[in-house]
Amino acid sequence: MKAALDVTEQLRLLRENYAQQLPAKLAQIEHAFRQRDNMLELTNLRHLAHSLAGSGATFGYPALSVAARQLETLVDAALCDGRPLNPTEGDCAARLIEALGREARKPMVPAPTPSLPASNVPEAERKLIYLVEDDAALATDLMLQLGHFGYIVKSFESPKQLLETPVDPLLAAVLMDIVFPQGDLAGPEAIIQLSIVRQLRTPVIFFSSRNDLTARLAVARAGGAAYLVKPIDVGALIARLDSLITDLPPEPYRVLIVDDNGPLASHNAVTLQSIGISTDIVTDPMTILAHLDDFKPDLVLMDMYMPGCTGAELAAVIRQLHNYVLVPIVYLSTETDTDRRLIAMQLGADDFLTKPITPEHLVSAVSTRLRRYRVLRSHIEQDSLTGLLNHAATKDRLATETARAARQQAVFCVAVLDLDHFKNVNDTYGHLIGDGVLKNLAELLKRRLRRTDIVGRIGGEEFVVILPDTDAKQALALLNELRDAFSLVRQRANRNLTFTTTFSCGIAEFELGLNASDILRLADQALYQAKQAGRNRVALANLDEGKAAEARILVSE
Incomplete structure (x- = not known):
């Protein structure tokens, strides 16, 4: 809950900062419009309108986004023809700029609390193991062997001792023998009792010298996650532990956000960070190579139109790099022209998301691409025997x-x-x-x-x-x-x-x-x-x- 409140507060502060910066942005638009006969200033006007179109609705000004998008489209048509605005277009642009001013003076639309999935990254990696074994020599040996692999083991001589001990919140798994002096199935019976009384949530691995159906049925009825026959192969035990302790934090996903609109890039970064995704922001596209080398992203989230180069050109450059041939590139843009989208995709992008975008939609679209990429990368990079890099x-x-x-x-x-x-x-x-x-x-x-x-x-x-x-x-x-x-x-x-x-x-x-x-x-x-x-x-x-x-x-x- 605290993380959700932190995200909401960060987004609120970003919205307030955006509102404070709006007058300056509108002043830049008015200045560029007054110099519209200069083709460089007209190009700048298109870029400024593009920026507002993509960010306005995100920060509580949906009507401002609509007017800015209309202004961008109007100016873009003239630039594509290689000419300045004609008088009719100039009058229309002036009315749109007046509309931008009116919308900017209105109160921002309250933002709904983003319904984001909780981060699956725990505060600390859990390595604590409970071992219940009445053979002191075997228990000591297992504790030492597991310790070599970084686990912390707490040993109990009997199921009764386990039942009387409060469950540590950092507990990762329970290793339980089946046979004790209290009964031939005392181990599974104790786990059933513990699960009822304390709602045990951690996996339990049973082990025994028994290998009969009665013992295996008892383990199944107790919800055992695995059954190992003595003598215990420590390698097999470690492999089972690693596969069962599913809340060990994976390497965080990394998303590189390339957008010259700093406030919007920060808003998207906070949204992704709220679910445990690591982000890096590039506001100057000409510096992207250094960010790629340092950050090594799993996905690039990129605007289509930026000063210095377009997103499509930048995607083509990224695809020239051997290590980034397969990294997903997702455009986040106001562009709606189908032909332009297709051309941009042909140059190396994988998907198109349209600004403005809700936090939920952004998280869903980016997470899906990230998961697919990690799976694909693992098949290409992993050694098949050990699971390490090849x-x-x-x-x-x-x-x-x-x-x-x-x-x-x-x-x-x-x-x-x-x-x-x-x-x-x-x-x-x-x-x-x-x-x-x-x-x-x-x-x-x-x-x-x-x-x-x-x-x-x-x-x-x-x-x-x-x-x-x-x-x-x-x-x-x-x-x-x-x-x-x-x-x-x-x-x-x-x-x-x-x-x-x-x-x-x-x-x-x-x-x-x-x-x-x-x-x-x-x-x-x-x-x-x-x-x-x-x-x-x-x-x-x-x-x-x-x-x-x-x-x-x-x-x-």
Whole structure:
């Protein structure tokens, strides 16, 4: 509710600011009209009318939008013929400008409270797990294993203890054994009781050495989300947890708003931000390339007519960029001419939204496009085994991050990870078990790294981690922590056999003058040194003074 009130207040302030700026906007229109025999001023008049047509209704002046749209159409017809306004058109334009003044002096139409869907981004990521298990050794082991993947585990020896404990609001899931001294189905019975008394909303994963229909039916009747047979494969458990904890916040959608009408761009940005969408505003279309590199939008929401270039021309430029061939471009404009719309769409846009637009309609149209794009991008960029970025996508992200860091003089690090003696794992246990090891490492990286970090699989057992805004010292500490955690994860070969494995890592820190290939090569050289030094190590490549192509390796065990 607080977020909804904040959005309403922000929109109210934007409407008030718009009303205060209207006299100045009308003065600009009158000045351009007085100079209408000058074709540059006539072009400016069309642009000013276009701006009011698109924004007036949004800010509580619907009749002003109508008059401004008529003025824009009138002036546009003359400009298309390459001539100034004739006397009849001039008289009509003067009447429309007078109408704009009258409408601007009227009280703004009260805005309805926008009925926007609630944001699905929680305040904090939930990692708390309740574990109910009377085998102390198994409970301790599970707590340690889950801890390696970033979960916080609270253990209970009996269902009774769980029932007597208030449910933590940050609880993400419950892991419950089935058999206890209190009964062979005491676990499912306790969950049913807890659900009735406290309305338990979190998923419950049951586990047991039992694998009979009676136990499985009891779990189904208790609403169990999953059933695992002991001994528990931690990799399978982590995969189930990640699939069931649906409120973990996804990477926020990013929308780049390109509109020289600043107040209207801000209004649309606030509307989209209210549902958790991150926005960036470009009011000068000539600066869009820097915004694309820095912001990396999932969708571009763009006006059709702006000073310097049209939206259609800008769309054509965006489509020239390899990384933005598939990014949706949606026009938000007052343009209603069908032929112009078709031409604009042919140059690279995906959709047309007509100004003015209600917040609900804007959210619905943009969200639909964003979801489709994310699905399409995941199919193209994801490694099919681990769900991480594939080789090509990782290289693209590294190039983008390198360009951003060079432009902003920022710091970042690249780490190359390689599993130690992985061929022996495949030869000893089989490729299916080897795939499980790769997936476990991928899960650990996804769980333990920040959402801003970029993780990809670039080869059979080789991974790349890109750490924005992270220096070499911080990266070294982080990767050593991950290395230690992974070395303690028990990989399961079969019901009775487990083993552990390790990885080696090389880290390189970006410095001005390096390109993406340079920094990846330096990280690879550091990885080689870590392997040579005995494996299960992290090596840091530092550039020697005056030797930008060579590396001095610091190895950390």
